[in-house]
Every structure is written in C-alpha cells, then in structure tokens.
C-alpha cells in the first residue's frame with residue numbers, strides 16, 4: 001500500500017493540492033494519504049514550524065505532496081528555512097528536478113517559439129550551496145554592521161547530482177548535459193563543479209556536454225531555450241534558472257518539481273514551483289496544473305510510469321483545449337483532468 | 343583636458359572600442375586617450391595580468407573605457423579576478439549601472455512588447471557580496487574535497503548603493519525602486535539589505551518601493567519587464583538580472599554599463615556588458631552599439647550630459663533604421679553614428 005503524506009500548506013497551496021489528489025485518486029485509486037497541518041496558519045496558531053514528531057511521521061511515508069508554504073505575515077526565512085528547506089535537507093533530497101516544456105496550446109511570452117520546441121529538464125542540486133544556512137552577522141543595526149552568507153560545496157554532493165543529470169540524459173533522445181555555474185568568479189566552488197563535471201562526463205562518453213556561466217545561461221533561456229536538454233547546476237542558480245524556465249514556458253502555474261532522494265533512504269517530495277500566492281488565495285482561480293504535474297512526477301518516482309504518462313497526457317489535453325486568456329477555475333481544471341483519467 | 347584610459351582587451355573588445363572612440367572623437371573632439379595593453383594577449387606574452395604600475399597610471403585618468411577581457415585559453419578567473427574585478431574593487435566602483443531599454447527598431451524576443459515599453463536601469467552593487475573573493479577549499483582532487491564561497495556584505499556598502507538607486511529614481515518620471523534579493527533563504531545578508539532599504543526609503547518619501555525575490559524578479563523580467571523603473575540588487579543577482587534584461591531588450595550587443603565611483607576618488611569605468619566573444623572575434627561583425635552607449639554613459643559621468651544625449655540620439659537613429667536581420671559591419675556602424683554627430 002502506497003502511503004503519501006500531504007502538506008497542503010498556505011494560500012493557494014491547499015487549493016491546488018486538492019486537485020492534485022483528485023487526479024491521483026482517479027489514476028491510481030487506493031493510495032493512502034495523510035494530511036499534515038504545517039505552514040503559516042499553524043505557526044500563527046501554535047508558534048510551531050515543524051515539530052520533530054511530525055518530521056519522524058513524514059519520514060515513514062513513501063512520498064510527500066506539498067502545496068506551498070509562506071505568508072507575508074511570517075518573517076522571511078522562518079517557514080522557508082524551518083520547514084521547506086529542512087524537509088529538503090533532512091530527507092537528503094539532493095536532486096531538485098524541474099522539467100520545462102512548452103505544452104501545445106500554451107501561449108508563452110516568446111515570439112518565434114512554437115509549442116514542442118522547448119523541452120528540457122533542470123537538475124538543481126538540493127542540499128548544498130548557499131542554501132546550507134551558513135552565515136552570520138555582527139553589529140546589527142549600526143553603521144558597522146556586516147552580514148555573510150556561505151556557500152558550502154562537497155565533492156560528495158556535487159558528484160552525485162551531476163551523475164544523476166548524466167543518467168537522466170542517457171534516457172533522453174538528445175543526450176546532452178549543460179552545466180551552469182559561475183566558474184570565472186566563484187573559482188573555488190566553480191573549480192570543484194568543473195572538475196567533477198569533467199570526471200563524471202568521462203563515464204558517459206555518448207553524452208554531449210557544454211558549460212555556461214549563469215549569466216549567459218539566463219540570457220539563452222530567453223533567446224534560445226531550444227538548445228537545452230538537461231541542465232545541471234547548483235542550488236541557488238537552479239532556483240533562478242527554473243523560474244526563467246517557467247516564465248518562457250507559460251508561467252509558474254504550469255511548473256512542477258520533485259525534490260528527490262534517489263537512494264530512497266527518505267521520502268521524496270513533490271511540489272509546484274509556485275508559492276502560496278496570497279494575492280489570489282481563496283478565489284479558486286489558481287491553476288492546479290503545476291500541482292497535478294507534480295503528482296505525475298511523484299507517480300513516476302514511486303514506480304508507476306504508465307500512470308504518470310496518463311496524467312501528463314490528460315494535462316496536455318486540458319492545455320491544448322484552453323481558449324486563449326480563458327479564466328482558470330481551479331476545481332474545474334482538476335475535474336476535467338480527473339474525468340479524462342477515469 | 344579630459345584624459346581617458348582605454349583598455350580594449352581581447353577578442354571583439356578591441357573591435358568595438360575602436361568604434362566607441364570614433365564616436366567619442368566626433369562628439370567631443372580633443373579628449374586625450376591613452377591605450378593600455380591588458381588582457382589575455384599580454385598574459386600569454388608576459389605572464390602579467392595587471393601590474394601595480396599600470397594600476398597606478400590608470401588611477402590618474404578621469405575615466406576608463408574597457409572593451410572586454412577573457413579568452414578560453416586563460417584559466418577561468420585569472421583575468422576576471424586579476425584584472426576586471428580588481429579594477430572594480432580597487433577603484434571602489436560600487437555602482438554598477440546598467441540601463442535597459444527596448445529601442446525603437448529593435449526586435450526583442452518577447453511577443454506583445456513594443457519598443458519604448460521597457461525602460462529601466464539596474465543599480466548593481468559592485469564591490470561586495472560573492473564577488474569579494476572570499477572562499478577556499480580542502481582535500482582537492484579527493485572524495486573528501488570541499489569548496490566554499492563567501493558573500494561579504496557591509497552596511498556601508500549596501501547603504502551607499504541603495505541611496506544611489508533612490509537618488510537616480512528621483513530624477514526619473516516614475517520614481518520607483520525595486521529591491522531584489524533572496525531574503526527568505528539568505529536571511530543574514532537579506533536582512534541587512536532589507537533593513538537598509540527600509541531606512542534609506544524613509545529619506546525618499548516620494549519614491550515608490552517594492553521588494554522581490556531574485557527568482558520572482560527573473561521571471562517578471564521576462565513576463566512583465568515594463569513594471570521596472572530602478573532595480574537595486576547585490577553583485578551576483580545584478581550580474582544575472584542584467585543579462586536577462588539584455589536578452590529581453592534585443593541582446594547583449596546593445597547593453598552598456600558603467601562601473602561608477604560616484605565619489606570620484608578614483609576613475610569610473612565604462613564597458614559593454616558583453617564579453618570578448620572569441621567565436622566572432624576578428625570578423626568585424628560585432629555590434630559596437632553597447633560600446634558606443636558605454637561612451638555615452640562615460641560622457642554623462644564626466645559632466646557632458648548634452649554630448650551623452652546626442653550619442654544616444656544617434657544610436658537611436660542607427661537602430662531605428664536597421665533592417666530586420668541586417669548583418670552588422672562593426673566599423674560601418676561606428677562610421678554612421680560618428681557621421682551623424684559631426
């Protein structure tokens with residue numbers, strides 16, 4: 001029996017996760033789901049962000065479905081560091097997988113790019129870099145104040161995520177991996193990434209490789225996103241690049257992600273790239289497609305690739321039939337996709 | 343007598359700087375220019391990157407015009423850290439100013455955005471952050487290898503660049519400053535930036551303010567670049583955001599920048615955002631407009647705003663008259679702009 005922990009979270013998180021679960025139930029009936037109340041609401045009610053007991057319960061599940069956490073009423077970092085990043089780090093989810101596709105029927109912002117022409121995946125490192133939380137400050141609130149942030153990178157962490165990217169590339173028709181970093185400025189971490197990339201590439205002689213600085217890649221994602229197949233990059237660069245990728249493929253409402261621990265020592269977590277969007281929360285107009293596609297990534301990870309493919313097909317059909325500018329009604333999208341699968 | 347040091351550098355750097363100087367001579371005859379041979383060629387010939395004696399000579403000039411430095415034959419970081427960033431840091435060029443405009447006649451990659459609709463300026467911090475060069479490594483070449491990069495931020499450095507951004511905003515019709523950072527993850531540096539932003543904003547009650555995370559801003563630069571007026575951000579985020587900005591305004595061939603020390607204690611430096619582009623070097627097909635617009639920024643900084651405006655007008659005319667897809671001939675572009683100014 002597959003057991004999935006659901007952290008719907010805040011704002012539109014709860015709205016889109018409901019549709020994701022509707023679709024999950026249609027395509028793979030009988031999955032056991034357990035809901036965990038975490039996020040801004042619980043924090044305000046109890047002061048708790050992520051009790052150890054909840055962490056231990058989550059650890060016992062096969063996967064986690066997350067909606068979105070965060071709210072402007074909570075100080076920046078409290079839920080991000082205390083809950084979302086703690087999940088990624090505690091469960092060693094070192095592959096933050098973010099596929100980017102310009103789906104037929106989707107109107108992207110780029111002229112001259114047709115649906116089908118953009119189809120790449122970003123393998124973002126998920127457990128190191130500037131997200132380690134290393135940093136500090138002195139003399140706060142005075143003219144002498146300083147603050148630091150430290151990017152921590154290990155051969156262990158860099159090698160495993162690069163190897164994952166190459167492995168994924170061998171299963172794709174184009175077999176190309178682009179590493180993105182900033183080796184000309186961040187020479188220490190960049191050197192480690194570059195040498196590790198070269199070493200791992202040698203194990204995959206039939207995969208084409210290239211390297212780009214993060215500034216150049218950010219530009220090419222806009223001017224020539226067709227060129228990418230698999231991008232592998234560090235945690236912060238991956239955060240930025242995947243939002244550009246979401247922008248050029250029709251917006252954050254469609255971008256799914258998986259925080260994956262390929263060793264399966266801990267559960268992997270699946271979540272839309274978008275946040276809790278307090279501005280549209282409660283209106284029932286958030287696009288649940290990103291959450292539904294995150295369910296597809298989850299199914300694939302749990303060993304149900306056919307179910308995952310069926311969800312993707314149903315989403316493709318939904319998107320292909322949207323009228324330009326059509327107003328989204330969250331639960332109707334979920335209904336249509338679920339019905340197509342029943 | 344105005345004295346400008348010219349560091350043409352490598353690749354297309356020399357080609358585009360020649361056109362910049364042609365235009366400078368047309369609009370403000372009699373400026374004294376002195377050429378300094380720095381970059382990959384000198385490094386290969388002599389092993390020298392940036393001798394102290396040259397640094398001292400450059401310090402005596404009113405401004406520096408730089409083309410581009412770098413070549414794949416030089417290890418990453420050697421010229422960037424040893425020359426380009428050393429100039430920015432030694433001469434305390436804390437305002438890295440990068441205007442973004444979709445010029446009439448320019449075809450950008452975004453559908454639905456018309457020339458004139460994008461017009462903002464990024465004030466990128468130029469002397470701190472991850473560019474400080476703080477970092478290191480251990481156990482190189484072994485499975486135990488680690489590497490770090492440290493972002494160093496001071497109230498001094500953050501406050502002066504934010505104040506510069508607000509001052510620039512008061513001189514613009516929209517009077518809006520957007521701060522971009524990642525306060526939800528980089529809580530130490532982000533906290534310093536956020537508190538300083540609030541403090542400085544209080545001095546400018548008639549300037550509108552907003553804050554965005556760097557990932558969101560990277561998305562909005564693609565989906566809604568019209569919303570920006572002045573963006574202020576840290577060194578690395580500014581590097582990335584300005585390349586996205588260049589992409590959406592027709593490419594890196596048009597993007598100018600100034601590394602400015604507003605105190606005038608040291609010379610400021612003006613350079614196209616693009617690099618040495620070894621792939622097209624020597625062919626005479628690089629677009630010199632970014633270098634020419636950098637000359638305009640230089641003229642403005644040196645107290646010749648009318649000359650700067652005339653150069654911008656001549657460039658606007660050049661761009662408005664380009665046929666779509668027209669092949670650039672570097673020296674012809676310089677000739678046309680210079681003739682328009684004589």
Ligand SMILES: CC(C)[C@H](C(=O)O)[C@@H](O)C(=O)O
Nearest residue numbers: 080084085239273526527557
């Ligand atoms: C909310 C935030 C901590 C998170 C990140 O920076 O990773 C988000 O932007 C994402 O991309 O999942």
Ligand SMILES: CC(C)[C@H](C(=O)O)[C@@H](O)C(=O)O
Nearest residue numbers: 184185215422426427581615
């Ligand atoms: C060449 C490199 C060091 C430089 C930077 O990162 O600042 C460049 O990308 C720029 O934007 O001027």
